[in-house]
Amino acid sequence: MPVSWTLLIVLAMAVAGFFMGRSRVLAAAGGDSRRLHSRTSYYGWNVALFTVLPALFLIAIWIFAQPDVNRTLLAGVALVLAIAGLVMTLGRSTPEFRARIAVEAVVRGLLILCSSIAILTTAGIVLSMLFETGQFFRQYSWSDFFFGTTWSPRFGGGSQLGMLPLLWGTLYISMIALAVSIPIGLFAAVYMSEYATPRMRGIVKPLIEVLAGIPTIVYGLFALTIVGPLLRDYFAQPLGLGSSGSSVMTAGLVMGIMLIPFVSSLSDDIINAVPQSLRDGALGLGSTKSETVRKVVLPAALPGIVGAILLAASRAIGETMIVVLGAGASAQMGLNPFEAMTTITVKIVSQLTGDTDFAAPETLVAFALGLTLFVLTLGLNIFALYIVRKYREQYE
Numbered sequence: 001m002p003v004s005w006t007l008l009i010v011l012a013m014a015v016a017g018f019f020m021g022r023s024r025v026l027a028a029a030g031g032d033s034r035r036l037h038s039r040t041s042y043y044g045w046n047v048a049l050f051t052v053l054p055a056l057f058l059i060a061i062w063i064f065a066q067p068d069v070n071r072t073l074l075a076g077v078a079l080v081l082a083i084a085g086l087v088m089t090l091g092r093s094t095p096e097f098r099a100r101i102a103v104e105a106v107v108r109g110l111l112i113l114c115s116s117i118a119i120l121t122t123a124g125i126v127l128s129m130l131f132e133t134g135q136f137f138r139q140y141s142w143s144d145f146f147f148g149t150t151w152s153p154r155f156g157g158g159s160q161l162g163m164l165p166l167l168w169g170t171l172y173i174s175m176i177a178l179a180v181s182i183p184i185g186l187f188a189a190v191y192m193s194e195y196a197t198p199r200m201r202g203i204v205k206p207l208i209e210v211l212a213g214i215p216t217i218v219y220g221l222f223a224l225t226i227v228g229p230l231l232r233d234y235f236a237q238p239l240g241l242g243s244s245g246s247s248v249m250t251a252g253l254v255m256g257i258m259l260i261p262f263v264s265s266l267s268d269d270i271i272n273a274v275p276q277s278l279r280d281g282a283l284g285l286g287s288t289k290s291e292t293v294r295k296v297v298l299p300a301a302l303p304g305i306v307g308a309i310l311l312a313a314s315r316a317i318g319e320t321m322i323v324v325l326g327a328g329a330s331a332q333m334g335l336n337p338f339e340a341m342t343t344i345t346v347k348i349v350s351q352l353t354g355d356t357d358f359a360a361p362e363t364l365v366a367f368a369l370g371l372t373l374f375v376l377t378l379g380l381n382i383f384a385l386y387i388v389r390k391y392r393e394q395y396e
Contacts, residue, residue, distance in 0.1 A: 009079065010078065011052060013083070015048070017047035017048050018045065020044075024043075025040060025094065028093070035095050037095065038099040042103050045099075045103045050106075055079070059078055126374070133368045140159075140365070150162050151166060153365070167376075169327070169332075169344075173251050173255065174316040177252045177255035177256040177316045178259070178313060178316060180256025182312070185262070185263025185267065188264040189267035190271065192268050194293050205268065209265055211257065214258070217321050219254050222254060224325040227326070228244075228247065232338075239338075244339075244340055247337065247338045248336075248338070248340075250327060262308065263312050269304075279292055282295070306388050307388070313380055317377060318373070323342060327343070328341070329346060329347075330342060
């Protein structure tokens with residue numbers, strides 16, 4: 001029997017068990033629901049949950065582990081578990097049974113399981129990166145990796161895998177993107193929440209949020225065909241700063257446009273959550289509209305605004321496609337924003353692409369780069385949390 005048919009049968013048994021559990025306990029109470037410990041729906045949910053969950057867990061474990069087990073045997077065991085759960089829970093569905101407590105215990109266990117899966121997934125990702133990074137540092141000097149200024153991987157030997165050019169490119173492009181997105185996004189949020197009429201807000205906010213739905217490959221093509229040539233023809237070449245359309249400024253500007261809705265939408269929601277009483281109090285004391293926004297609303301919303309900026313920064317650090325098409329793939333360090341550079345994410349993709357030897361340091365370096373990026377993002381989170389808590393204490 002196919003697994004899909006088994007799932008349908010088990011779900012049908014659970015639905016039937018729900019109604020059977022309700023009717024059985026009402027009949028045992030003589031039709032008087034006041035004699036029941038819990039509401040009738042809890043008795044039905046108790047039967048349904050204990051009917052469907054054991055079978056679902058068995059099927060999930062089988063799908064995850066993929067053991068060499070006959071599917072007919074698996075379907076039979078799952079149905080036996082479902083029937084056993086149905087019969088057992090129907091047997092204990094009496095007016096005195098504490099069905100609400102039992103159902104809430106099951107729901108709590110499911111929530112803990114979901115939380116544990118998220119935590120274990122994160123731990124698995126970190127451990128896998130740590131293990132592979134350890135393999136890399138057994139073959140390549142950690143000092144050359146962290147402090148080297150040349151990135152020149154060569155399969156077969158003679159590679160120079162210094163990450164400083166990649167880190168510099170990542171930070172440089174991200175800073176330009178944030179310098180574009182933070183002021184524009186924050187001012188747009190202030191306008192929508194404090195100055196715009198409801199009709200105008202209903203028009204402006206959806207139009208800004210459209211930017212968040214555009215695929216990054218489209219942004220990359222926009223950078224490659226429009227922004228890059230414009231910057232080259234009207235800024236880089238006249239100023240004698242370069243002749244390439246692929247540059248840090250190209251990727252930073254386009255990425256900044258992409259990040260505007262991340263800052264504006266979240267900041268707008270956070271500013272709207274500031275109590276109206278704070279605004280009324282400031283206006284009642286003689287503050288102007290702009291003074292109220294600057295000295296009352298923004299300080300109150302600052303923890304959330306910092307969170308929005310942090311989300312935008314994490315998005316900028318992890319972006320790949322815009323950098324590939326807009327900034328090129330040249331691993332170099334410099335201050336000229338019209339030069340081509342690259343980022344950590346781009347080189348992670350390039351080192352794991354193609355027919356390469358997975359045990360070679362030129363491939364394992366991708367995991368060391370990924371771990372570095374993870375630590376960088378984690379440090380940003382910790383720093384932002386510190387700033388938010390410090391400012392919140394001052395504000396309170």
